[in-house]
Amino acid sequence: MGTLRYILRRLFFCACLVVGVSLILFALINAIGNPIEILLAERPGMTDEIVAEISRYYGLDGSVTDRYLTWAGAMLQGDFGTSIIYNQPVGGMLVTFGLETLKIQVPGILIALLASVGASVLAATRQYSRVDFGVISAAMLGHSLPGFFVGILLILVFAYWLGILPSYGAYSTRSMLMDSEIIDGLWHMVLPVSMLAFFNTATLTLLLRASLVDTLRQDYITAARAAGLPERRVVLGHALRNAFIPVLTYLGILFGLMLGTAPVTETVFTWPGLGALYIMAIQQLDYPLIMGTTMVITVMLVAATLLTDIAYVLIDPRIRLG
Amino acid sequence: MPSIPVSASSPPLLRAEGLVVHFHTRDGVVRAVDGVDFEVGRGETLGIVGESGSGKTISSLALLRLVPPPARIEAGRVLFEGEDLLALPETAMTRVRGRRISMIFQNPATSLNPILSVGAQLSEILVWHGMATKREAPERIAELLRLVGLTDPAARLRQYPHELSGGMRQRVGIARALLCDPSLVLADEPTTALDVTIQAQILDLLAELRARLGMSMVLVTHDMGVVARMADRITVMYAGRVCESGSARTIFHSPQHPYTRALLDSMPRLDRSYRSGGRQLLPAIAGRPPGLLNPPAGCRFAARCPEATAECRRVLPVQVAVGPDHMVACLRRGSQGMAA
Numbered sequence: 083m084g085t086l087r088y089i090l091r092r093l094f095f096c097a098c099l100v101v102g103v104s105l106i107l108f109a110l111i112n113a114i115g116n117p118i119e120i121l122l123a124e125r126p127g128m129t130d131e132i133v134a135e136i137s138r139y140y141g142l143d144g145s146v147t148d149r150y151l152t153w154a155g156a157m158l159q160g161d162f163g164t165s166i167i168y169n170q171p172v173g174g175m176l177v178t179f180g181l182e183t184l185k186i187q188v189p190g191i192l193i194a195l196l197a198s199v200g201a202s203v204l205a206a207t208r209q210y211s212r213v214d215f216g217v218i219s220a221a222m223l224g225h226s227l228p229g230f231f232v233g234i235l236l237i238l239v240f241a242y243w244l245g246i247l248p249s250y251g252a253y254s255t256r257s258m259l260m261d262s263e264i265i266d267g268l269w270h271m272v273l274p275v276s277m278l279a280f281f282n283t284a285t286l287t288l289l290l291r292a293s294l295v296d297t298l299r300q301d302y303i304t305a306a307r308a309a310g311l312p313e314r315r316v317v318l319g320h321a322l323r324n325a326f327i328p329v330l331t332y333l334g335i336l337f338g339l340m341l342g343t344a345p346v347t348e349t350v351f352t353w354p355g356l357g358a359l360y361i362m363a364i365q366q367l368d369y370p371l372i373m374g375t376t377m378v379i380t381v382m383l384v385a386a387t388l389l390t391d392i393a394y395v396l397i398d399p400r401i402r403l404g
Numbered sequence: 405m406p407s408i409p410v411s412a413s414s415p416p417l418l419r420a421e422g423l424v425v426h427f428h429t430r431d432g433v434v435r436a437v438d439g440v441d442f443e444v445g446r447g448e449t450l451g452i453v454g455e456s457g458s459g460k461t462i463s464s465l466a467l468l469r470l471v472p473p474p475a476r477i478e479a480g481r482v483l484f485e486g487e488d489l490l491a492l493p494e495t496a497m498t499r500v501r502g503r504r505i506s507m508i509f510q511n512p513a514t515s516l517n518p519i520l521s522v523g524a525q526l527s528e529i530l531v532w533h534g535m536a537t538k539r540e541a542p543e544r545i546a547e548l549l550r551l552v553g554l555t556d557p558a559a560r561l562r563q564y565p566h567e568l569s570g571g572m573r574q575r576v577g578i579a580r581a582l583l584c585d586p587s588l589v590l591a592d593e594p595t596t597a598l599d600v601t602i603q604a605q606i607l608d609l610l611a612e613l614r615a616r617l618g619m620s621m622v623l624v625t626h627d628m629g630v631v632a633r634m635a636d637r638i639t640v641m642y643a644g645r646v647c648e649s650g651s652a653r654t655i656f657h658s659p660q661h662p663y664t665r666a667l668l669d670s671m672p673r674l675d676r677s678y679r680s681g682g683r684q685l686l687p688a689i690a691g692r693p694p695g696l697l698n699p700p701a702g703c704r705f706a707a708r709c710p711e712a713t714a715e716c717r718r719v720l721p722v723q724v725a726v727g728p729d730h731m732v733a734c735l736r737r738g739s740q741g742m743a744a
């Protein structure tokens with residue numbers, strides 16, 4: 083009924099949010115000071131005239147409002163400026179590195195989703211059994227181990243000791259595995275995706291199992307059984323769908339914060355993704371790159387929130403579109 | 405009281421014998437249902453009465469083998485239309501549940517799936533039992549919704565449980581129980597969660613449906629008034645055991661067990677007057693039922709029984725016939741003891 087209107091209203095709200103974040107980001111960056119002065123002032127042979135000249139070249143001489151409008155306006159047309167360090171258009175870099183990040187993050191989340199559904203169903207339908215206890219223990223352990231530790235462990239075992247998987251990079255630098263770019267790429271994805279899947283599975287399983295245990299105790303589940311529906315249908319059709327409702331929020335956060343967790347994974351595996359790029363940009367004070375990456379993270383987080391809200395509306399009829 | 409004659413010769417539709425359900429908790433074994441017998445004849449309504457915690461719900465769930473973990477059915481037989489349900493394989497049970505025996509739940513707010521429309525959840529059951537195709541289902545369900553007194557059934561089909569009032573939801577719950585034209589309906593306190601005015605409507609509906617469809621019913625309640633109105637036969641439970649059972653007429657006119665008598669005494673009746681100025685209008689039964697984790701030896705009612713003797717605290721009474729179709733478990737009414 084009002085679903086479309088609801089989505090449009092949320093979209094408008096999200097757009098405001100993105101603009102808000104861009105303002106704050108701009109204000110913060112601005113507060114650090116003129117980057118040209120910071121980057122170049124110490125160099126020998128720098129005169130005020132040269133600094134002023136370069137500032138003018140980068141458009142840093144106008145008023146704050148002018149500069150924000152120029153930046154935001156260009157961004158809307160897909161122009162994120164030029165990276166100071168790499169001397170390349172930031173927009174193109176965001177796409178290239180972003181795709182590399184998505185390549186490991188999306189499978190990492192999707193595999194975790196499947197695995198945690200399997201583990202949760204197995205555990206929750208056998209509450210307090212050894213299987214349940216095993217699943218909880220493994221999930222707790224996985225959840226509390228730091229991500230980088232698991233990553234290093236994976237590298238140690240599969241790359242160093244067994245020597246069957248590459249420990250860094252997205253592609254082989256010299257000869258491709260089986261002379262195929264696709265196979266070589268997949269081969270490199272195995273370890274980083276495993277680390278992400280492992281960590282995400284652990285957390286999702288903890289949440290989903292608890293929710294499923296709670297759902298299986300509900301009257302409508304007993305009622306479904308009393309109506310003669312077979313256990314499979316009761317658990318997968320009735321209980322699981324209800325149990326997912328509280329987990330949706332976390333799932334949305336996982337997708338939204340993809341780039342928040344990316345730096346760790348991408349550092350451990352030297353993965354050429356946005357996370358690694360972000361760290362580099364900050365270390366080198368590459369202003370356009372920092373701002374571009376931050377805006378991408380913001381948009382992803384906001385988009386994930388929006389998608390979560392829409393998913394809620396689709397799955398739970400009790401949500402009022404108010 | 406409806407007066408359908410209780411035939412002694414034909415076998416009952418359902419007969420539970422020596423039903424034992426224990427909860428295996430961390431603290432020990434909770435004897436929630438501890439050797440319970442009852443029976444329901446064809447077309448008959450059995451009222452199971454007893455105060456909270458006496459094991460009524462667990463007993464009725466045990467009939468469908470749906471006791472919640474950590475409970476387990478430890479012993480007994482549930483003879484239904486000639487077979488022992490407790491001995492059936494699980495796949496055969498799914499063809500009994502919902503189709504030959506169905507259930508109406510206490511709380512209509514929690515016993516319907518919140519994320520499925522009324523039509524979706526009812527049609528799934530109908531189709532699963534092969535009673536209709538997916539296309540025929542909506543029409544059949546709409547018909548049934550009209551039968552349980554819901555107006556505009558076509559619109560109700562598309563509605564979700566939260567869009568209905570409590571009374572309407574319970575009508576949907578009743579319709580769900582009637583989907584496959586079962587021979588027995590278990591109703592666990594079907595009116596307790598409803599407003600008083602709605603309670604009467606739902607009871608009327610159940611009585612009407614029963615007369616019209618000729619099904620048998622097990623009506624679980626703690627309300628003697630409801631039993632008086634609906635039941636042909638009554639089983640009184642206390643702390644996981646049966647105190648007394650018999651035809652409704654017998655139980656109301658010549659109750660034998662001290663607990664049954666106390667229950668009847670605490671019931672408001674038109675032919676008795678109560679002091680209206682006093683603080684306590686009805687004589688309640690003093691004390692509380694014993695815990696079912698390590699219940700005391702002897703009669704479970706001994707601690708509250710006005711007639712208890714020393715023997716009552718040592719010996720567990722077994723049911724004995726005190727009249728035609730009238731069983732009592734009380735040492736002072738001729739019960740044999742089961743040393744414990």
Ligand SMILES: Nc1ncnc2c1ncn2[C@@H]1O[C@H](COP(=O)(O)OP(=O)(O)OP(=O)(O)O)[C@@H](O)[C@H]1O
Pocket residue numbers: 427429434436454455456457458459460461462463474626696
């Ligand atoms: N999860 C549980 N763990 C341990 N014991 C339980 C549990 N659930 C129920 N019991 C035991 O089972 C007994 C019977 O419970 P049941 O729900 O059948 O009572 P009832 O007669 O239906 O009461 P009510 O009128 O409150 O619904 C309770 O007294 C309690 O001792």
Ligand code: SF4
Pocket residue numbers: 661662663703704705706707709710711712713716721733734735736737
């Ligand atoms: S056996 Fe004893 S305690 Fe139990 S009901 Fe009879 S008289 Fe009372």
Ligand SMILES: [Mg+2]
Pocket residue numbers: 460461462592593
């Ligand atoms: Mg109950």
